[in-house]
Amino acid sequence: MALQFTDLRRPGCLGNVSGELRRGRVTAVLGPSGAGKTSFFSVLSGRLAASQGTVLLDGQQTSLTEHKSLLGFVTEDDALLPLFSVEETLDFAAAVRLSAKVTTHERTQLVNRLLHVLGLSHIRHSRVGQGAALAGVRGVSFGERRRLSIGVELAGLPQILLVDDATCGLDSRTAREVVATLGRVAENGLTVAAILHQPSWPLLSRIDDVLCIGRGGYAVYCGPTTEALAYFASAGQRRRTLTRPHPAARAPLAHIGAAALVAGFACPEQLSPTVFLLELLGGHPHVIAPREGSRAEAGTLNGGAEEAGVTRLGSQANGGGDADACAHELLRALAQLWCLHLETAQSEQLQSRLQSAHGESLPLPAARRQPRFLVQLRLYTRRACMLVLRRWRKTSLE
Amino acid sequence: MALTVRSYILMVLVGATAGFGNVHARFIGPLPPELRSKCVANFEGDLHGQQAAAIEAACSANVADRVYIAAEYLVVTLSLLSLAVCAYAFAGAERRAQRSDAVPRKQALALFMGTDLAALPWVILSPACFMVTYWSLVPLEVRRSHGPTPARPRSVCHRCLVHATTPPFPLGRCVKAPTRARAQVIWQRWYCTIVLVLWAYAPAAYILTILLGYYRAFPAGVVVCTGMVIFDGINLPPRVWGAFSFVPYLSINRWAIENLYLGVVENYAHRYDLAPALAEYEFALGRQATAYAAMAGLGLWWRVVAFGCLLRQRHTRR
Numbered sequence: 001m002a003l004q005f006t007d008l009r010r011p012g013c014l015g016n017v018s019g020e021l022r023r024g025r026v027t028a029v030l031g032p033s034g035a036g037k038t039s040f041f042s043v044l045s046g047r048l049a050a051s052q053g054t055v056l057l058d059g060q061q062t063s064l065t066e067h068k069s070l071l072g073f074v075t076e077d078d079a080l081l082p083l084f085s086v087e088e089t090l091d092f093a094a095a096v097r098l099s100a101k102v103t104t105h106e107r108t109q110l111v112n113r114l115l116h117v118l119g120l121s122h123i124r125h126s127r128v129g130q131g132a133a134l135a136g137v138r139g140v141s142f143g144e145r146r147r148l149s150i151g152v153e154l155a156g157l158p159q160i161l162l163v164d165d166a167t168c169g170l171d172s173r174t175a176r177e178v179v180a181t182l183g184r185v186a187e188n189g190l191t192v193a194a195i196l197h198q199p200s201w202p203l204l205s206r207i208d209d210v211l212c213i214g215r216g217g218y219a220v221y222c223g224p225t226t227e228a229l230a231y232f233a234s235a236g237q238r239r240r241t242l243t244r245p246h247p248a249a250r251a252p253l254a255h256i257g258a259a260a261l262v263a264g265f266a267c268p269e270q271l272s273p274t275v276f277l278l279e280l281l282g283g284h285p286h287v288i289a290p291r292e293g294s295r296a297e298a299g300t301l302n303g304g305a306e307e308a309g310v311t312r313l314g315s316q317a318n319g320g321g322d323a324d325a326c327a328h329e330l331l332r333a334l335a336q337l338w339c340l341h342l343e344t345a346q347s348e349q350l351q352s353r354l355q356s357a358h359g360e361s362l363p364l365p366a367a368r369r370q371p372r373f374l375v376q377l378r379l380y381t382r383r384a385c386m387l388v389l390r391r392w393r394k395t396s397l398e
Numbered sequence: 399m400a401l402t403v404r405s406y407i408l409m410v411l412v413g414a415t416a417g418f419g420n421v422h423a424r425f426i427g428p429l430p431p432e433l434r435s436k437c438v439a440n441f442e443g444d445l446h447g448q449q450a451a452a453i454e455a456a457c458s459a460n461v462a463d464r465v466y467i468a469a470e471y472l473v474v475t476l477s478l479l480s481l482a483v484c485a486y487a488f489a490g491a492e493r494r495a496q497r498s499d500a501v502p503r504k505q506a507l508a509l510f511m512g513t514d515l516a517a518l519p520w521v522i523l524s525p526a527c528f529m530v531t532y533w534s535l536v537p538l539e540v541r542r543s544h545g546p547t548p549a550r551p552r553s554v555c556h557r558c559l560v561h562a563t564t565p566p567f568p569l570g571r572c573v574k575a576p577t578r579a580r581a582q583v584i585w586q587r588w589y590c591t592i593v594l595v596l597w598a599y600a601p602a603a604y605i606l607t608i609l610l611g612y613y614r615a616f617p618a619g620v621v622v623c624t625g626m627v628i629f630d631g632i633n634l635p636p637r638v639w640g641a642f643s644f645v646p647y648l649s650i651n652r653w654a655i656e657n658l659y660l661g662v663v664e665n666y667a668h669r670y671d672l673a674p675a676l677a678e679y680e681f682a683l684g685r686q687a688t689a690y691a692a693m694a695g696l697g698l699w700w701r702v703v704a705f706g707c708l709l710r711q712r713h714t715r716r
Contacts, residue, residue, distance in 0.1 A: 382512075
C-alpha cells in the first residue's frame, strides 16, 4: 500500500512535508534531532493531528485516524515485558490485535512466519529480559529486542510499518541486521519507513528510499537513496529550470533562498555522504556550496576551500550574519524546491486522484479487526496474572 | 514490591503489629467497677456527681482514643502497603507496554481492567494472612451475655446483636449465637474492611504511577494518605465542617476506621463503655452496609480517574 502525503504541516514541529512511501520498499527518514521526524510519524499514524495537508492511501484520500489498524508504529523505546518469552510476546500481540475468528493454528503459523522473517527463531523460547541477566536467565540482545518490537507491530498485519529510531543505540552489525529485517518485511509487500539517526553510508545505501527532513520540519527530498546526492548537487540547475513559468508552480522561488541555491550542494570527498546530508538538513552553514555541482570540484572544508572557489553558505546568504536565519532560509528554499519538483513530476496524477477520491473509504480486512472487548479483557487479565506468577517465581529465585 | 510473596509476608507482620496494638488498647481501658469504686473511695469527702461523670468520661475517652489510634494506624499502614504493591501494575515495562498496546480506547480499558483484576487475588488473600495473625494475638471476646441461658435461637437479628454489644448490656434479655457473632466481627467488620481498604487504595497507586512514574509515586502516595487522614473527620468531626460536612465521608479512611473501630467495640463491648466515643466521632453501629458501599464507590471512582489518566498518557513519549 503506497502512502502519499502532500504539504503536511503542524505548527511547531512540521513545516512542510511532502513525499511518498512506496509499497515493497524501505524508506529511511533522515534528519537532525528535533527536525520533526517522530512528529511526522505521529501525524501519519494519527497520534497527532496535522493542521494542514493531504494523505493518500493507494491514491485514495483518507483520514488515517480511521485506519489506524493499517499502520504499525514501532516506538522509540521497546515496549516489551521482560518476563515473557519471544514467542509468547508475538503470540499475545497477534491475539490481542487480530480478530477472534483467527484460529489458534493460524495464529501459530503467523507467529512462526514472523519469527522466521525477523530472524528470531533460535531465541523463540528465550525470555525478553531487560538486556541483561534476569534472575539467572539472560535476556535477548538489544538488536533482537528491536526486531521483536517490529514483530509485535507486524503481528497486527499492518500494511504500513513505521519504525521510530530503528537503529538507535545499536552497533553497526546489529543495525545492519535490523535494516536487513526491514528489507525482508518490505519484500513481503509492506510499506516500511524507519527513522535512522546518523546511519553509516553503507547502511543507508542498503535502503531503497530516503526522506530527508530538515530542521523546522521541512521535507527537502524523498526518493531513491542513490539519487539523493545527485539531487542536491543539481539543486541550482533544478532551481533555474523550475522557476521558469510552470503551470504547476505555486510560488516563484526567486525571493526565497535564491542566494543559497545558486550552485547546489555537492558532497565533498572528505565528508561521508550521510554526514553531508545531515549537515545540510541541519542547515549548518559550513556545508559547502560549490560554484559547480560536481563533487570532484567541491574542494575541501578547510583553508583550501576558499581557494577552490567555494563559498560558505553563512557568509554567502547574509554576509556572515545570523547563522540560524540563514539555515532556516536555506531549508525553506530547499523544501519549496522539492515541492515544485514533486508537483512537476506528479501534478496531473496527484490532482486527479485528489479530486476523484473524496468520500471513498478503504475496506478493512476482516482478520485485522480487533477482537471483542471481553476477549481482550480475558487476554489482558491472563497476561497480568502470568506476570504476577512469574514475578513471584523470579523473587523466589532471587 | 509488586504482588510477590513479600507482600503477603508483610501483611502477616502488619497483622502482628495491629494485634499487639489492640491487646495494648485492651489493657488501658477504664477501670473495672470494683477498682473504680476503690479509686473513688480514695477521694476525701463525697464525690460530686459531675466529678464522677468526669472520671467516667475520661476513662471512656482513654480507651476510645487508644482504639481509634490503633485503627487509624492500621488503615494508614494498609493504605501505604496497597500503594507500594499496586504501584508496580503500571510501572516500568508495563507502563511502556500499555503505551503501545492501549492505543484504541477499548483496548486501553481491557488492559486497565485486566491489570486491576490480576491484583484481586492479593487483595482477597493477603487480608487472610493478616486475620490469621491478628486473631491469634487478639482474644475474641464476643461472648454470650451473663444470666440464665435459654434455648439457643437459630439466628440472631442484627438489632439483637447491636443490643447485645452496646452497653449497657441487656443481661439475660438477648442471647447471642457466639459463632455467628464472631464471624460477623472477624469477617464482616475486619476482613471485608481490610479487603476494601486495599482495593480502594489500589487506583491511587495507579494514578500516581501513571502520572509521576514509579519512583515518585510512593512519596506522593504518602501525601495522599496523609490527606486522607486529615480529612477523615475524626479529629475534626463532620459537624465542625459546616456546609462541607460531606468532605470527611469522601475519605476512605473514615469508613474503614468506623468499621474497624466498631469491630473493636463489638469485641470489647462487655468490658468498656464506648458509646460516648461513638457519638463523638459520629460513628454509627447500624450502617455497616453504607460503609462498605461508600468504600467500594470511592474505589470505583478512583478507578475511573485512573483510567482517565491512562487514556491521557497513552500517547506520551515519557
